[in-house]
Amino acid sequence: MKIFTARQIRECDAFTIQEEGITSADLMERAANACASWLQQHYSNHTPVLVVCGMGNNGGDGLALTRILLQQGYPARAVVLRHAAQFSPDAAHNLTLLHQLMPENIRILEPGQYLSTLSEDILVIDALFGTGLNRPLEDWPASFVQELNALSNTVIAIDTPSGLPADSLPEPEAAVIRAQYTLSFQFYKRSFLHPEAAVHTGAVHLLDIGLSTQYITATHTQYYTTGAATAAALYKPRNPFGHKGSFGKVQLVGGSYGKMGAIALSTRAALRSGAGLVFTAAPETGNTILQVLNPEAMFIAAGKEVVEKIKAEDKAVLGIGPGMGQAPETGAALLRYIRSANGSLVLDADALNLVAAEKDMLHLLPAHTIITPHPREFERLFGKAPDSMLQVELARANAMKYNICIVLKGHHTAVVLPTGACWYNTTGNAGMATGGSGDVLTGILTALLAQGYTPADAARLGVYLHGLAGDLAAAASGQEALIAGDLPDWLGAAFRSLSGDL
Ligand SMILES: NC(=O)C1=CN([C@@H]2O[C@H](COP(=O)(O)OP(=O)(O)OC[C@H]3O[C@@H](n4cnc5c(N)ncnc54)[C@H](O)[C@@H]3O)[C@@H](O)[C@H]2O)[C@@H](O)CC1
Numbered sequence: 333m334k335i336f337t338a339r340q341i342r343e344c345d346a347f348t349i350q351e352e353g354i355t356s357a358d359l360m361e362r363a364a365n366a367c368a369s370w371l372q373q374h375y376s377n378h379t380p381v382l383v384v385c386g387m388g389n390n391g392g393d394g395l396a397l398t399r400i401l402l403q404q405g406y407p408a409r410a411v412v413l414r415h416a417a418q419f420s421p422d423a424a425h426n427l428t429l430l431h432q433l434m435p436e437n438i439r440i441l442e443p444g445q446y447l448s449t450l451s452e453d454i455l456v457i458d459a460l461f462g463t464g465l466n467r468p469l470e471d472w473p474a475s476f477v478q479e480l481n482a483l484s485n486t487v488i489a490i491d492t493p494s495g496l497p498a499d500s501l502p503e504p505e506a507a508v509i510r511a512q513y514t515l516s517f518q519f520y521k522r523s524f525l526h527p528e529a530a531v532h533t534g535a536v537h538l539l540d541i542g543l544s545t546q547y548i549t550a551t552h553t554q555y556y557t558t559g560a561a562t563a564a565a566l567y568k569p570r571n572p573f574g575h576k577g578s579f580g581k582v583q584l585v586g587g588s589y590g591k592m593g594a595i596a597l598s599t600r601a602a603l604r605s606g607a608g609l610v611f612t613a614a615p616e617t618g619n620t621i622l623q624v625l626n627p628e629a630m631f632i633a634a635g636k637e638v639v640e641k642i643k644a645e646d647k648a649v650l651g652i653g654p655g656m657g658q659a660p661e662t663g664a665a666l667l668r669y670i671r672s673a674n675g676s677l678v679l680d681a682d683a684l685n686l687v688a689a690e691k692d693m694l695h696l697l698p699a700h701t702i703i704t705p706h707p708r709e710f711e712r713l714f715g716k717a718p719d720s721m722l723q724v725e726l727a728r729a730n731a732m733k734y735n736i737c738i739v740l741k742g743h744h745t746a747v748v749l750p751t752g753a754c755w756y757n758t759t760g761n762a763g764m765a766t767g768g769s770g771d772v773l774t775g776i777l778t779a780l781l782a783q784g785y786t787p788a789d790a791a792r793l794g795v796y797l798h799g800l801a802g803d804l805a806a807a808a809s810g811q812e813a814l815i816a817g818d819l820p821d822w823l824g825a826a827f828r829s830l831s832g833d834l
């Protein structure tokens with residue numbers, strides 16, 4: 333799904349209005365109805381609701397919502413902050429409609445006025461500012477937001493938490509509503525996908541308001557989310573006549589004293605991701621444990637106690653790094669391999685730390701190599717960024733510069749392609765914040781490459797499946813009890829969901 337900027341969302345609204353021959357007030361009514369339906373599904377009409385409105389169109393949504401909720405029997409009230417000289421035309425229209433219905437349920441606050449104490453059972457709807465915000469909040473609106481944040485009431489933000497920019501991240505001290513839920517119209521705003529904003533959005537729900545598919549299809553963006561539909565479109569069902577030679581050869585390289593488990597996890601994940609043949613290349617000391625853990629995989633001695641040589645089996649796709657350690661012999665072997673490599677490749681963990689120590693290696697990476705750094709590994713490779721969105725921008729610049737795919741891991745892992753396109757993943761949960769989860773991802777990605785997926789497709793699909801396996805595992809065992817070894821066991825169900833078979 334495409335992610336649009338605030339400006340593009342405004343254009344999309346305007347385009348839809350023109351295309352359908354409706355008024356902007358009609359679209360606002362649709363938006364308010366979508367919010368009302370969501371509320372109806374989650375809160376009974378005995379719930380007292382206070383809708384806090386601004387004077388722009390976000391406030392207009394709030395005023396229309398108050399009217400619709402009143403008509404549905406909710407005890408709903410609106411307060412309006414007089415923060416500007418005049419209302420937007422649609423907000424003014426909706427103020428009039430609400431006034432005609434229930435004038436006593438509207439209160440206008442003048443600058444410097446605040447809400448008096450609020451009973452805790454009141455549901456607060458934040459309709460102060462939406463995507464029209466053009467600078468950080470200051471003065472009265474800012475302190476009003478801080479005051480709302482100090483209350484313990486549940487807050488639901490309409491379209492965006494007031495004060496949160498759509499296309500950048502707020503300063504840490506900025507006045508931004510902290511909501512438990514955000515009902516965003518049709519699209520994610522890019523900021524929602526970053527941890528700095530998540531404390532403000534709470535859980536994000538996208539509400540379809542029927543915006544123009546023609547505009548959406550025709551409008552260019554470099555930012556996307558990978559959800560179920562994207563993943564299903566990327567998935568290539570297995571050829572019924574295929575044999576083990578048709579599904580590719582995977583060779584996972586890594587392991588060292590005390591860290592054989594990492595490469596064993598990658599191996600297991602590759603086996604569970606459809607690879608025809610899987611080899612584990614590890615130090616000899618790992619032979620027994622690796623063979624016992626994954627009897628389906630073949631063992632290759634890559635050195636005595638550490639990885640000393642990296643040599644690809646015929647036509648194998650390599651995934652290098654999990655548990656590999658950073659011994660000088662290992663670094664030298666990696667450099668030799670990268671100099672000679674020309675096919676698809678995945679680099680993770682210690683392979684990335686070795687590259688970070690010898691940055692010239694970046695220039696040698698074969699085109700479209702997939703690297704899978706977590707934010708600290710990323711920093712070692714490419715330097716620090718002031719916030720997580722600018723870190724993604726740094727990833728885009730480097731993916732284009734080195735012609736590689738960067739999988740920047742996190743809650744919404746960003747898959748950054750050599751074109752500069754960035755795909756935020758939408759599966760996965762905090763139960764996966766446990767040692768070894770990344771090693772599993774390396775195995776999945778390498779197996780997909782070996783089966784003929786392009787690096788861009790393997791990265792997006794693999795990250796999605798990895799997160800989905802995590803979500804299924806967490807649904808079964810809870811996030812706390814989830815361990816990385818559970819993830820390969822849920823890959824089967826994750827794959828089945830791609831063909832609607834779950
Ligand atoms: N355009 C449309 O047709 C639709 C718009 N919708 C709603 O409209 C919203 C956008 O509305 P607007 O563009 O009117 O903008 P907003 O309602 O987000 O905010 C604009 C108002 O805030 C003021 N303002 C902006 N930055 C400020 C700041 N830092 N401090 C104080 N005041 C500030 C502006 O002067 C203006 O009065 C969306 O978020 C969405 O909720 C929806 O109704 C769907 C349809």
Ligand SMILES: Nc1ncnc2c1ncn2[C@@H]1O[C@H](COP(=O)(O)OP(=O)(O)O)[C@@H](O)[C@H]1O
Nearest residue numbers: 706742743760761762764765767768769770771
């Ligand atoms: N809070 C979270 N939400 C979603 N995914 C997560 C979360 N925490 C970790 N993950 C995922 O788990 C994996 C962790 O990888 P990594 O940091 O390399 O761990 P390790 O080196 O222990 O394997 C990544 O794919 C990451 O996206």
Ligand SMILES: [K+]
Nearest residue numbers: 458461492494
């Ligand atoms: K809002």
